[in-house]
Amino acid sequence: MVDANLDPIIQKADILGINISSLNPDANLPFNTINTTPAGYFGNTNNTLAPVGYLVDPEGVITFPMLGRLQAAGLTKQQFTDSLTLALSSRKLLVDPIVSVRILNFRVTVLGEVGKPSVVSVANERITMLEAIGMAGDLLLTAKRDNVLLIREEGNKKITRRINLNDESFFRSPYYFLKSNDIIYVEANKARVQSTSRFTTLLPALLSGFALLAIIVDRVFR
Numbered sequence: 001m002v003d004a005n006l007d008p009i010i011q012k013a014d015i016l017g018i019n020i021s022s023l024n025p026d027a028n029l030p031f032n033t034i035n036t037t038p039a040g041y042f043g044n045t046n047n048t049l050a051p052v053g054y055l056v057d058p059e060g061v062i063t064f065p066m067l068g069r070l071q072a073a074g075l076t077k078q079q080f081t082d083s084l085t086l087a088l089s090s091r092k093l094l095v096d097p098i099v100s101v102r103i104l105n106f107r108v109t110v111l112g113e114v115g116k117p118s119v120v121s122v123a124n125e126r127i128t129m130l131e132a133i134g135m136a137g138d139l140l141l142t143a144k145r146d147n148v149l150l151i152r153e154e155g156n157k158k159i160t161r162r163i164n165l166n167d168e169s170f171f172r173s174p175y176y177f178l179k180s181n182d183i184i185y186v187e188a189n190k191a192r193v194q195s196t197s198r199f200t201t202l203l204p205a206l207l208s209g210f211a212l213l214a215i216i217v218d219r220v221f222r
Helices: 025-031 077-090 129-135 168-172 190-220
Strands: 015-021 041-043 049-051 061-064 068-071 098-103 107-112 118-121 148-154 157-163 183-186
Touching: 015 025, 015 077, 068 077, 077 098, 107 129, 118 129, 129 183
Parallel strands: 107 183
Antiparallel strands: 015 098, 041 049, 061 068, 107 118, 148 157, 148 183
16 A cells, blocks of 8 residues: 655645744744734635745745745745754754745546546645545446556656556655645546547538428428
């Protein structure tokens, strides 16, 4: 089995929730001001809730109180946590700080032959492909289970992989656990494709038939 404790890698455009604590509560305050909004959320212009946190900018850095710009993108969550802890200690800003980091906008997208195609938000930063498909309404009977498309960002490029959900090796693959911003596309099986093709072929004939019927009815009752 794949290690269930895979540490997520921070990416550009991630929103990081960072909480700092130490033996001196007053000394912690400057570092936690961004977390004081009720429930950790604020309303945006569309009147929807958006997570409050530190945005990883296009250069892969965040701007943190009293420390300035810190590299985040490309580091695992644990690596960034260790780096921030060291910076706070080495600059003598806090004594024995405890740093907690979360990726607030960890999400995956599930499309295609599922009950409810949607963007799935992941609160605990850990989700398998099967769990994501389940949260999107599960596979439809028309789904092609042996050729699911996974689109994943790796560095500055996107990679694609074809996944056979019926193959036991899938559970040991690096694609069993999803990463933030992964996209899953479930294709239709042959029966669905053929059915759609037949309907498309018959549609012009049906429309012509309805048009002819309308003309006949109009002339009969004129």
